Amino acid sequence: MKFTYTNPTQIHFGQGQISSITKNIPEDQKVLIIYGGGSIKKNGVYEQVISALANHTWLEFSGVEPNPTMETLDKAVKIAKNENVEYILAVGGGSVIDGSKYVAAAACYEGDGWDILLGKHSVKSAIPLGAILTLPATGSESNSGAVITRAETQDKLPFFSPAVHPKFAVLDPDAMKTLPEKQLVNGIVDAWVHTCEQYLTYPTNAMIQDGYAETLLKSLIKLANQFNDRDNDQWRENLMWSANQALNGLIGSGVPQDWATHMIGHELTALYGVDHGRSLAIIQPSLLRNQISVKREKLEQMGRNVFGLENSDELAEQTISAIEAFYHSLDVATQLTEHGSDKAQAIDSIIKQLEAHKMLKLGEHQAITLKESREILELAVA
Incomplete structure (x- = not known):
């Protein structure tokens, strides 16, 4: 065996831990909340997030689909650039977190975001990212990988970068209660x-x-x-x-x-x-x-x-x-x-x-x- 191992993601595990994000995200940084189809508004997660960010300035972007597409995510990239977003909070499962990693990286790049997936652009910097996990599956909440789909060409490719490793992750099993x-x-x-x-x-x-x-x-x-x-x-x-x-x-x-x-x-x-x-x-x-x-x-x-x-x-x-x-x-x-x-x-x-x-x-x-x-x-x- 020969390896170097580090995992910089701070994990907050257990019931009621969503409130901990108040201390994880600096109050003077503008936050973009990214989530999926809106289930977080039915299971109480959204309300807890908004409460925790009561003293922050925040925006939101919804509609990230399963197997997130570049076409959808590029809309969030545009918001992140135009609004000078300083922190991204992914609220969802692996698709939302993967998609948020793409947004965090592409928002710091002036070229075509798909260059990241093709390996034409090596991600060295990204907007800081945190995650609130609602669907356990991929482990994306505490690793540096993401998989993105380009719907137009039916391409699905991964990318990896330490720059998109989430700074923190909240794992509250109560968020799973309404999952199909x-x-x-x-x-x-x-x-x-x-x-x-x-x-x-x-x-x-x-x-x-x-x-x-x-x-x-x-x-x-x-x-x-x-x-x-x-x-x-x-x-x-x-x-x-x-x-x-x-x-x-x-x-x-x-x-x-x-x-x-x-x-x-x-x-x-x-x-x-x-x-x-x-x-x-x-x-x-x-x-x-x-x-x-x-x-x-x-x-x-x-x-x-x-x-x-x-x-x-x-x-x-x-x-x-x-x-x-x-x-x-x-x-x-x-x-x-x-x-x-x-x-x-x-x-x-x-x-x-x-x-x-x-x-x-x-x-x-x-x-x-x-x-x-x-x-x-x-x-x-x-």
């Missing part, structure tokens, strides 16, 4: 795959990272098993913290990482509107079966330590089946059906996008070429 069942399920799946992307590679004897990842996976299984009893504070707290810990950088420090499931899954979302979490469930089992020869040891370790399976010659295969059963227990599909009836055309379209986005060598060994991606899609597309 589907969004809670998506959160479990997203946290699960985030953990797997940093764990299901090859053995490195990183005992802490492996052990912590296995604890997170077992916790998510337990939360899935208790899904019918989800309307309690402890269930919400544990999902919110699990999703945060899955992608705050700790379990991935000093170990190989995969992320091929995410890169292929992004194309399903961009082309067919599949929920992000569900796109991952569609791709992952097929990818694991395709890559079983290089992932066998870690799959066997996961089978023993996470699912409690017995040693056998088929342990890796049984582990993949157990992962698939985990998704099915939540009524999450593991094959793409949104593409219509033409499977061959769907696969060609996805491969074309992967090629356009230079996703030519994926996985921990950079061994998933377009050939392997096509084989994975042959299994994953219904």
